[in-house]
Amino acid sequence: MKKIFLLLALIALFFGCKNEQAQTKSNSILTTTSILGDIIRNMVPEEIEVINLMGPGTDPHLYKASPSDYVHIREAQFIVLSGLHLEGKMAEVILGLDGEKKVKELTSSMTTEQIINSDGFADGHDPHVWMDVEIVRWCVLKLKTDLIKWFPEHRKAINERSEAYILKLGRLNREVLSILNEVPAERRIIVTSHDALNYFARAYQYEVRSLQGFSTAAEFGLKDVTALVDFIIDRKVPAIFVENIVSDQALKAVQAACQERGFEVALGGSLFTDALGNENTKANTYEGMIRANAITISHALKN
Template sequence: MFAFTMGIGFRVWSIIIFCQVVCLSCVQPDERLQHGKPYILTTTGMIADMLQHIVGDSATVEALMAPGVDPHLYKASQGDLVKILSADYLIYNGLHLEGKLASVLEKQHRTKPVIAVAEDLPGLIELNRGSYDPHIWFDVSLWKAATAQATIQLAKLDCANAAYYQVNAASYMAQLDSLDEWVWTRLNSLPEDRRVLITAHDAFGYFGRAYGFEVKGLQGISTLAEFGLQDVSALVNYIVERRIPAVFLESSVSDRALKAVMAGVRQRGGSVRIGGQLFSDAMGAPGTPQGTYIGMIKHNVNTIVEALL
């Protein structure tokens, strides 16, 4: 774990140094902009929050997906297509998080910059050959690396603001370091045998690896995956045998799957409760603490700890 974290840390500082070189070489603004300042369209709220910290007031940032929207199932509307065509830069997660929408975005590469913040990061969880878990934001150190990568790309595209972006990104990454320390401190209050996280779909793999949790989801990495009676039965047996006290709903996923599991546990004579709702593939509403990346992570960690203690 320490070696993995150190590897990411070294990569982040290498990126920052490279970004400084980019800043020194930038002298002209990008002439391709359709607007007075860049209009940056992202897919998820997490990416929009990251980008807003980097660009400050030098660009307009908008998320295509509203709070509570499942990116795995998202289909672009006519209004979305207008925004996609109008944007100066398109920034998405990648690694198949956005499903078919990703191909729509990639086709715009011929006319404008299209950036996938999760691609080519160090330490991605490989699911099978050439396929990776896209839920990188649940490892704060990995999200910090994604922030550094995004900063490099923006510095190249908007040379006039490159130094400004770097300063903003360094400040935000310091906040992420503090968040990571807070997560560790909060989770250390849980006994090791209580560190089991059960959710509707398998979105918390990076969280489990980073912070020492066993993670189980009824559905696979994508909510497109179907679950059957055998999957429900296996999870019911696991909960009963391990005496897991709580399972967790997700704000962007139907509760149908977990309700079937809870019913199965009761039929086996066991007891399990809903520990609360976690934000998995989407943040909370704008203007709320959960409507920011840092606030979302803190909400999730507090909910997990309070339910499993």
Template sequence: MRLTRRDVLLTGMAGAAVAATPVWALDKLTIVATTGMIADTARRIGGDFVQVKALMGPGIDPHSYRQTRSDIVAMTRADLVLWHGLYLEAQMQEFLHKLEKRVPVRAVTETIPSGTLRVHPSYADKFDPHVWMVPEIWAHCALRIRDVMSEARPDMAEAFATNADTFLQELKGLQAYGKSALSTVPQEKRVLVTAHDAFGYFGREYGFEVLGIQGISTQSEAGLNRISELVNVLVERKIGAVFVESSVSDRSIRALGEGAAAQGHNVIIGGELFSDAMGADGTYEGTYPGMIDHNVTVIANALGGQTPAHGLTGKLSAGF
């Protein structure tokens, strides 16, 4: 256990080792995480022994985010920097690799088995980065975070392991809820239309066809041809709901609804999904479990499935 300077002085004065040191007296492991999903996971595993700062808050698109001056200061002063990898933080990647020479910088997706990762034809030589959409896959990232935090603070490894085990059980509950809730959606309605292709792992896991206006990265163009193509799909297949995303403009999604209406087909906005960022700070939806609970519950209900009124835990702010 690492002690503060004050503890060391007191130890010397007393002539004996300090038997127990309160949590508040320990030097906390300072962590900077790029996304909210990483930050929340690090907090859950680190507990009282870590201080975590997330660079990207609610509504922030990680594909286009660039580090600010204050971000650079925070990262250079941190004990550990956690980033996602898989080209999610495309605009920060060069800086993060340079930072590795000064600070421990670790990608949390590094230990996901390659066979689990999703290849996309329009994302040449890269994997789909949206692995957090499936709790069972995110568990690999949680274990990676546990391990790199333990390397930074070996004295806290046992506490990190205990907290990680608790979090992994929570992930299992979320995974099971996704399976059960989404299985209530009628087979013919299992089509998820969103602003960009962030739900590929979700669709593969739960048996949904996913149609995004933009590609895996929000930097790809949302062309008029793609919008026209999807309008025709909505009309021909009588798809009744589309979804906006909290970190992407809703302009293109609303254009789909207007285009379908012009052809005599009514399409509703099924709800707002958390794709690349979590909900508001201080809310249940602003945590990783709350993000997943919200998405599963909103999608299932909008597409004709059945879920508990306030989601898996009863904590969702909106009733369904």
């Protein structure tokens, strides 16, 4: 059924593109995740509309494109993806349109040294790059050139806004480093539901463990829970963290299992991993979510 739907969507998209070339939106950028949408919004002036497919709190690993998403894709002239297979099947569809439309992946400028390899994910690459602010800063710097090519009439504004954002990200990185450095080395262990923090771990010198591996779509069993409980008790981990895109049930079970074995581990709070927080939270921007995560981690682990 899903395959039939995807096929129909592709056919609709194909004919739509052929017949409605003139109707594509020339003054807007289509993006996928809420994090990516906010980054692009910071780079371009108000006159350029940023259309975001996945709202705050939406898990990109499990996201299924809706018929209205395909309308947006059909109408778009400029599309930016996060990349490294984060967007799954939808990325395949969009990348297949490169040529008819201008398509760019935020992560396409990353060097092999910057990319973290992992057997657990498609093509062996971990897509959660936004967890390292310095890498985002690098990607923004590179993407600026493409956006200026796409919108030459907005060259000055894109350049000014992107440069200001690059400076802001530099300040953010220094700020989170100083917050995270408050945690003593032996307590720098972050346990979460899924493995979204490997870039974070490398950048800010933390160790990470998760229940599900690199994708929230991965199944986990009793063996995984037991292994994680053993690890938490063995390393005397003070707190574990739920995520805004994943149910907290599994980690609550891990907490209960630790308690049964006589070890108290706290729930350290919720981390914003693969999506921004809702409008009414401080994590409703990329900058806000990174700062909120640093404060939550530091607060839960330092004492």
